[in-house]
Amino acid sequence: MSDPDQPKIIVDDDWKSAAQAEKQRLASEEATKKQESKEAPAGGSLPEQASFDDLLRLMATQALMYMGAFPDPQTGQAMVALDVAKLHIDMLGVLDEKTKGNLTDDESKALTGILTELRLQFVEVTKAVAKAAQEGRLSQGAPGTPPENG
Secondary structure, three states, rough: OOOOOOOOOOOOOOHHHHHHHHHHHHHHHHHHHHHOOOOOOOHHHOOOOOOOHHHHHHHHHHHHHHHHEEEEOOOOOOOOOOHHHHHHHHHHHHHHHOOOOOOHHHHHHHHHHHHHHHHHHHHHHHHHHHHHHHHOOOOOOOOOOOOOOO
16 A cells, blocks of 8 residues: 555654753753843943942942052053042941841852952052152142152
């Protein structure tokens, strides 16, 4: 009854499950990409939702900026304002005190580590500024103006 010249049609009943598995794999990859884009925004864009780590980085960056870690983009000179740097470090200290017992272990360790590092750097920068002032190498200017004796 079957013709040997007629091609046999093989029906693969498993194609539906293979297609479904592929669909699930693609959906999983898409979800992973979305999660990664939330955690590490590309090209300097802002995260979709702010996190505690973002807050710590922002406050630490502000303290470092006023300790001269980053040059002023307009003048190219480092800006040192120890009183403002101390204010930012003190605010992180207040955050540490007020959030005791409400942070995860990782958040608590991050905050403690950042505070320790900033406090050590503050002491070092304070010593360097005092030494530069004693040696007459320190110049003070209005914000936005380059120092007179570099």
